[in-house]
Every structure is written in C-alpha cells, then in structure tokens.
C-alpha cells in the first residue's frame with residue numbers, strides 16, 4: 465500500500481532534515497485480534513512527525529515506521545470514524561493518558577500516513593456527517609490536547625477568563641477556538657502582530673504582545689511555550705488560579721519559577737498530555753453541536769507530503785496541514 469514513512473534518522477545538524485523521509489510503498493497491515501483496519505481518507509501533520517524523523521520518541525529498531533498520529537477514515541464496516549492516537553496496554557483500565565506503557569501511533573505501532581492503519585477497536589470514535597474527513601483528521605492530537613487542557617485539567621466553565629500564550633501555535637490556535645466555543649473570555653498573546661490579528665479573527669476577545677501587563681487577572685493560563693512565557697503566566701493569574709502546561713516550545717528550564725507567588729497566591733500548576741477516547745468523543749460532539757471547525761492551513765494530497773513537512777519546518781503554517789487520500 466501507499467505510505468509515508470521514516471527509513472532512517474537525520475542528524476540534528478543535517479542539511480536535509482527530511483533525508484530519512486520516504487514516500488513509497490509498505491506491506492498491507494494485518495489487524496491483530498481485537499484490532500480493526502481503518503481506510504484512511506485524511507490525516508494531519510504534527511510537530512511529532514518532524515521529531516520522529518530526527519529519532520525523537522522513535523527507536524532505530526522500530527524503523528521503517530509509517531509516520532502520522534492523526535486520521536479519519538472508514539472502518540471495516542464502512543462507518544466514518546476518527547482515530548484516537550493514544551494506544552494503551554490492553555489490560556489498562558481508566559484514563560489512558562495515565563498508562564505508563566501507552567504510546568502514540570507512529571511510535572510503537574505503524575502510523576496514519578498510509579492507505580490503511582490498524583488500531584485497537586476501542587480507538588475509533590464515530591465521525592459526524594456534518595464534519596469532513598479533513599476536519600475530523602485535525603482532532604486527535606493538537607485539538608484533543610487543547611480540549612483536555614481547558615475543560616478537564618483546567619476545569620474551565622462558561623464565563624471564566626483564560627489566557628492563551630503563543631497564539632500562533634498549533635495547540636494555541638485550537639485553545640483559542642475551543643475556549644471561545646465553550647463560552648470563555650479569551651485573552652491571547654503573541655510576539656507577532658500578524659498572528660495577534662489572526663488570533664482575534666479566530667475567536668480571541670483581546671490580544672497582547674508577549675509579556676505585556678494584562679488589564680485583568682485570569683482564572684487560568686494555557687501554557688505550551690514554557691521558559692519564555694512562564695513568569696508572565698504566573699503573574700497573570702488571580703489568587704487560586706491554575707496554569708495548565710502541555711509543552712515547552714521555548715525550553716523547559718526556567719530563570720525564575722515564581723515559587724513565592726505560587727504558594728502565596730495558592731496557584732495550581734497542572735500538567736496535561738493528549739486526552740482520552742472519551743474526551744475525543746466529547747470534542748467531536750462539541751464541534752458537531754456548535755458548528756465550530758478546526759483551522760486548516762492547507763489540504764494537499766498525501767503524495768505531496770514533503771511539501772507539508774517543509775512548510776511546518778519553516779514555521780509557515782497557521783492551522784493544520786492535512787493530507788488527503
């Protein structure tokens with residue numbers, strides 16, 4: 465079958481970061497007991513796929529590995545489905561994101577950039593007819609991460625005020641759109657004026673330069689930037705507020721962790737990673753019910769995947785890059 469896969473890893477200083485990327489053919493997958501085969505109609509790209517090509521989160525002995533975490537397609541009975549990318553141990557019960565043996569598709573099990581992908585039966589969620597395959601394929605990683613940050617870990621409710629740092633990011637744009645759809649007051653920061661303007665267009669009520677003093681203290685901050693914005697995030701919270709962190713794009717080491725403020729204002733620091741099958745189903749229902757849709761930067765044939773990888777590596781995207789079959 466057709467597949468986009470990693471055949472080798474590029475060294476960190478390589479001229480061509482995609483030297484290990486192959487657009488070619490791989491054997492048809494065979495579904496083990498309890499698994500199902502999904503015919504992929506659309507899949508979307510994440511930074512995770514770029515890191516996989518450098519060997520981050522992927523072991524050499526797992527190569528060749530079909531890339532891709534996110535997909536929507538048809539199950540064996542022809543039902544339209546969204547694929548949940550978190551594969552947990554078959555014996556695991558409860559929240560899959562707490563399973564220490566969980567993996568994301570394309571880490572241990574072959575990924576979604578192919579004609580077909582096999583996943584545990586419980587890893588498919590019905591796709592509503594109102595949503596295109598391209599839109600549905602955006603949800604399983606960045607959008608699910610944003611949903612869990614806001615509504616599970618952040619426990620935010622309509623009427624609360626939230627700050628989203630680094631408005632141009634993949635997770636950050638999902639946070640802005642979902643927070644607005646969920647009835648929150650949405651403040652966002654970006655270093656870039658054009659990205660601040662786009663943030664307003666997609667649902668932010670107010671935008672500020674990174675690090676600017678805000679006119680109000682917020683109930684929660686959604687952090688994916690890390691070092692560059694941490695101090696500002698802590699200083700923007702009301703007493704008892706929460707910072708929810710799912711990434712550290714600018715680095716994980718802090719100049720000032722603001723520990724005094726954290727204890728004196730009784731702030732809560734909450735980690736968040738991916739989401740459960742149940743949360744993916746709730747996200748799909750939320751989008752179906754509100755008419756809100758993921759932002760798609762471009763949808764291109766999967767045969768042109770190299771173009772999508774290059775655009776993401778250049779930071780030249782606002783929203784998701786989708787590959788169609």
Ligand SMILES: NC(=O)c1ccc[n+]([C@@H]2O[C@H](COP(=O)([O-])OP(=O)(O)OC[C@H]3O[C@@H](n4cnc5c(N)ncnc54)[C@H](OP(=O)(O)O)[C@@H]3O)[C@@H](O)[C@H]2O)c1
Pocket residue numbers: 511605606609629630631632633634635636653654655656659674688689692693710711712713714736737738739
């Ligand atoms: N835990 C999970 O399950 C999960 C899932 C998905 C992603 N992630 C993580 O979340 C993070 C964000 O991912 P993403 O795909 O959204 O990344 P991204 O698209 O590269 O966006 C990151 C944003 O961070 C901001 N930024 C970067 N460097 C900065 C700096 N020095 N100062 C201020 N802002 C800076 C930028 O915002 P502006 O240019 O607008 O200022 C940028 O748009 C990554 O670390 C990723 O690993 C985690």
